[in-house]
Amino acid sequence: xxxxxxxxxxxxxxxxxxxxxxxxxxxxxxxxxxxxxxxxxxxxxxxxxxxxxxxxxxxxxxxxxxxxxxxxxxxxxxxxxxxxxxxxxxxxxxxxxxxxxxxxxxxxxxxxxxxxxxxxxxxxxxxxxxxxxxxxxxxxxxxxxxxxxxxxxxxxxxxxxxxxxxxxxxxxxxxx
Amino acid sequence: xxxxxxxxxxxxxxxxxxxxxxxxxxxxxxxxxxxxxxxxxxxxxxxxxxxxxxxxxxxxxxxxxxxxxxxxxxxxxxxxxxxxxxxxxxxxxxxxxxxxxxxxxxxxxxxxxxxxxxxxxxxxxxxxxxxxxxxxxxxxxxxxxxxxxxxxxxxxxxxxxxxxxxxxxxxxxxxxxxxxxxxxxxxxxxxxxxxxxxxxxxxxxxxxxxxxxxxxxxxxxxxxxxxxxxxxxxxxxxxxxxxxxxxxxxxxxxxxxxxxxxxxxxxxxxxxxxxxxxxxxxxxxxxxxxxxxxxxxxxxxxxxxxxxxxxxxxxxxxxxxxxxxxxxxxxxxxxxxxxxxxxxxxxxxxxxxxxxxxxxxxxxxxxxxxxxxxxxxxxxxxxxxxxxxxxxxxxxxxxxxxxxxxxxxxxxxxxxxxxxxxxxxxxxxxxxxxxxxxxxxxxxxxxxxxxxxxxxxxxxxxxxxxxxxxxxxxxxxxxxxxxxxxxxxxxxxxxxxxxxxxxxxxxxxxxxxxxxxxxxxxxxxxxxxxxxxxxxxxxxxxxxxxxxxxxxxxxxxxxxxxxxxxxxxxxxxxxxxxxxxxxxxxxxxxxxxxxxxxxxxxxxxxxxxxxxxxxxxxxxxxxxxxxxxxxxxxxxxxx
Numbered sequence: 001x002x003x004x005x006x007x008x009x010x011x012x013x014x015x016x017x018x019x020x021x022x023x024x025x026x027x028x029x030x031x032x033x034x035x036x037x038x039x040x041x042x043x044x045x046x047x048x049x050x051x052x053x054x055x056x057x058x059x060x061x062x063x064x065x066x067x068x069x070x071x072x073x074x075x076x077x078x079x080x081x082x083x084x085x086x087x088x089x090x091x092x093x094x095x096x097x098x099x100x101x102x103x104x105x106x107x108x109x110x111x112x113x114x115x116x117x118x119x120x121x122x123x124x125x126x127x128x129x130x131x132x133x134x135x136x137x138x139x140x141x142x143x144x145x146x147x148x149x150x151x152x153x154x155x156x157x158x159x160x161x162x163x164x165x166x167x168x169x170x171x172x173x174x175x176x
Numbered sequence: 177x178x179x180x181x182x183x184x185x186x187x188x189x190x191x192x193x194x195x196x197x198x199x200x201x202x203x204x205x206x207x208x209x210x211x212x213x214x215x216x217x218x219x220x221x222x223x224x225x226x227x228x229x230x231x232x233x234x235x236x237x238x239x240x241x242x243x244x245x246x247x248x249x250x251x252x253x254x255x256x257x258x259x260x261x262x263x264x265x266x267x268x269x270x271x272x273x274x275x276x277x278x279x280x281x282x283x284x285x286x287x288x289x290x291x292x293x294x295x296x297x298x299x300x301x302x303x304x305x306x307x308x309x310x311x312x313x314x315x316x317x318x319x320x321x322x323x324x325x326x327x328x329x330x331x332x333x334x335x336x337x338x339x340x341x342x343x344x345x346x347x348x349x350x351x352x353x354x355x356x357x358x359x360x361x362x363x364x365x366x367x368x369x370x371x372x373x374x375x376x377x378x379x380x381x382x383x384x385x386x387x388x389x390x391x392x393x394x395x396x397x398x399x400x401x402x403x404x405x406x407x408x409x410x411x412x413x414x415x416x417x418x419x420x421x422x423x424x425x426x427x428x429x430x431x432x433x434x435x436x437x438x439x440x441x442x443x444x445x446x447x448x449x450x451x452x453x454x455x456x457x458x459x460x461x462x463x464x465x466x467x468x469x470x471x472x473x474x475x476x477x478x479x480x481x482x483x484x485x486x487x488x489x490x491x492x493x494x495x496x497x498x499x500x501x502x503x504x505x506x507x508x509x510x511x512x513x514x515x516x517x518x519x520x521x522x523x524x525x526x527x528x529x530x531x532x533x534x535x536x537x538x539x540x541x542x543x544x545x546x547x548x549x550x551x552x553x554x555x556x557x558x559x560x561x562x563x564x565x566x567x568x569x570x571x572x573x574x575x576x577x578x579x580x581x582x583x584x585x586x587x588x589x590x591x592x593x594x595x596x597x598x599x600x601x602x603x604x605x606x607x608x609x610x611x612x613x614x615x616x617x618x619x620x621x622x623x624x625x626x627x628x629x630x631x632x633x634x635x636x637x638x639x640x641x642x643x644x645x646x647x648x649x650x651x652x653x654x655x656x657x658x659x660x661x662x663x664x665x666x667x668x669x670x671x672x673x674x675x676x677x678x679x680x681x682x683x684x685x686x687x688x689x690x691x692x693x694x695x696x697x698x699x700x701x702x703x704x705x706x707x708x709x710x711x712x713x714x715x716x717x718x719x720x721x722x723x724x725x726x727x728x729x730x731x732x733x734x735x736x737x738x739x740x741x742x743x744x745x746x747x748x749x750x751x752x753x754x755x756x757x758x759x760x761x762x763x764x765x766x767x768x769x770x771x772x773x774x775x776x777x778x779x780x781x782x783x784x785x786x787x788x789x790x791x792x793x794x795x796x797x798x799x800x801x802x803x804x805x806x807x808x809x810x811x812x813x814x815x
Contacts, residue, residue: 019491
């Protein structure tokens, strides 16, 4: 048996090992080590105006939602009506983190689909995303009055999730 | 009672599929003719039983039997009949049943159309297909039974996802699966010939039309999916590099390589072990695609509900099928003889190069699709891969491939004179360069990317025309020659489409009240009114727009914003005025108050050429398949 004919089999075994590991990790529920820890601080420019910056410090005293999105992200478009709903409810402000995107394309998408965010920050090189452990876009974080991350969801938000988990949580956090 | 018959038919089909998978293979190995003659009747019985099961599931949808869990989850009584039938494969259980049913369909076609083939080969091919069928049936029966009851029955069903309530959904999955599953035939032929040690030209000639047929279905299936996304999702795009799209595109790329490699094996007896490996890979990737979609390891717009048991089952099944095939390959392939020698400037070399580019591009798409998973498994952090990666990696690989496509068909087998070819081809090169400069200038703006797109497309077209002219002089061209030309022309048409849309589409987002006009791409679009409309299972706001070009050719367009009764999400139904040289795409957005609406309009030049190109590729495949030499030569060889 010539060794080179074994190469496809060896490659395939490697792939299976990875898939087996991947199967044990639910992409929707990657446990975030950041839950109940202070939200990483950053100061980066805003999407709409590169001269203005935003930092989570300015949100102290409020319960707020951080939503990671991008114009190239397909699932974000699916999620978009839910975010609009969340914004309309005025339960909590939603800040967008525009992840690894191009400014023009991101702004065009907001203009086209409606803008649910009080403001979006621009994370063109994904630096902020690394601090937050962004796994895939979209992702959503709930941050409480003292700046602690209380909840993280990976993947698009749904109306069910909004009604069953997010609204109750936001309301409870606002009271405390 | 009827759904229980369906369940019973599946159990029975599993038992017979095991017989179909085991006895013929053993019979062929031990020379027991009484065992291997079981192959055909067993395959026919399995097909019949699966047809019954599938028919019963469809019936349950037709009569709104909401005591069947799967029906209750994917249909409701207000759903129009056509979508109730489409809903049969609108969820996980039903689409798997469709997968298996189509596998049985391919099996029965092979068993009916292989009368000329020797019994041992037929027994092995049907046996391999039987093993695959049994594995999948076991999967359905243990983890995804579509006939599971819901007692007490639901009053009404939950209904089909509104996104999927579209004629596109009725045809897209069957076409796509027909292609996916069709590669199982090439796979079974490859395994059978490895088992028998008869890896020869006859094997390639047998596999070729089957592979082409599967490839045609896959091409049509992917094109339909892309077209559906374009007009139904309301985003105006035609390809999103979504993991599920990639899962169908990767086997297509490898299948395309396989088609070309089979040609070398048939004509020259070369590349045998490479061709076998491609046949195994194409089907393995189809299975891997099923794994990725069904197990939920990747998030995607196409994701169905996930269940870890299913993922584990498919992974084990995948490991058994692919692992044993590759082990068999490692054991048997080295014994296959080398083909005839060929020089560096020969058709073999060009096909090999093209194969390398196709396989590398398939590998890079696969890598991008699996990368988030791999990185996570290695605990290196979490990343996401989007279109920026795919566009920057995939497109550069396609450029040399298209250049090769213009030269390859001119070469001869074994040895050819490259200098003489270049002397022929300078004219095609000139046409290509002129087109690359002129068309962007006519369109009003020159960009290097557009210039390159047109240059490559016209390079392929001009070279193709010259080949046809040369062939016509030499005598009546064969169907497979015409098929090749049509398919290559399809690629060129496709490239023109994506280049035009990429470089010259116009998009406007405006706020419009009744009477307002927006102009795009030289057309004027006026909003006349927005009214309420009622569909069978939804309420809608329907806009009436009038499209005109400088006052003439008035056409009305009716985009809608629908609220389905069964869903909380509003759906956007774009209105499209399609044309040979452009689409005008209007979609109605949010109401902005004081009687005005957010409206999005697109001008998309030549966008339909994208799918037109795919149709030409498929047509080329059909022509090549129908070449009479497959029928004549086979008869003379085996009779």
